[in-house]
Amino acid sequence: MTAESAAAVTVGPVRAALVILLTLVGSFFLLVGTIGLLRFPNVYNRMHATTKATTLGAASIALAGTVYYLPGGDGLMSLVTVVFLFLTAPTGAHMISQAAQRMGVPFLDGVYWPGEQTDLMRERDGETDD
Amino acid sequence: MADPAYLGAMETVLYGALILAAGLTLLVSYRVIRGPTVPDRVVALDTIATNVVAIAALYAIWTQQGYFIGVSLVLAIIGFISTITVAQYVTEGDIIE
Numbered sequence: 001m002t003a004e005s006a007a008a009v010t011v012g013p014v015r016a017a018l019v020i021l022l023t024l025v026g027s028f029f030l031l032v033g034t035i036g037l038l039r040f041p042n043v044y045n046r047m048h049a050t051t052k053a054t055t056l057g058a059a060s061i062a063l064a065g066t067v068y069y070l071p072g073g074d075g076l077m078s079l080v081t082v083v084f085l086f087l088t089a090p091t092g093a094h095m096i097s098q099a100a101q102r103m104g105v106p107f108l109d110g111v112y113w114p115g116e117q118t119d120l121m122r123e124r125d126g127e128t129d130d
Numbered sequence: 131m132a133d134p135a136y137l138g139a140m141e142t143v144l145y146g147a148l149i150l151a152a153g154l155t156l157l158v159s160y161r162v163i164r165g166p167t168v169p170d171r172v173v174a175l176d177t178i179a180t181n182v183v184a185i186a187a188l189y190a191i192w193t194q195q196g197y198f199i200g201v202s203l204v205l206a207i208i209g210f211i212s213t214i215t216v217a218q219y220v221t222e223g224d225i226i227e
Contacts, residue, residue, distance in 0.1 A: 019140055019144075023144060031150065034154040037177055058206075061184045062187045062202065068191045072196065092210055095214055096213065097169075099169060099220045100169035105167050
């Protein structure tokens, strides 16, 4: 493959099918994440939806770019994007949730911080000890 | 030379995904404007950055211009840094101690 023909990428049927599949999966997760962001009641629940949209949706679409461009350098850059999204989405969500908890954004009813020994959790522990 | 059928199908799917991602980005802006608390707005802006990353990657495939993959990667980095910065600012009241 010469440098001139490398500029115009042509894909075979298998790679086209993979690109279609990954694009559809990514679009589905972006749609689900947006619906969750609009419909969930709390910032913590909304973050649960949007991190799935980031890691599975956008990373799947970037993986489609990897499949499309793979022998060239752009495919590797797209693969770096996938790895970067998978590393940073949980980190960012963790920091935002920590900030929200320190700001005093309330949890839903019946939801407690994991370390806190509340009456409800003590009751449940007592029941399991029996 | 006529394009094979699967290339047309791939182009159609990419076009539909571009339209869907753009519409979803507009819908997310509702949460940016309306969100009750500041972390809601931060999460919504992070989602907009994610959607733009996906749009740039889709556009790179659709137009066969690989430079937009780099745009997508840089936007992912900027979105992560802005999210971390806002979280730090909201908790500490200061970005660099």
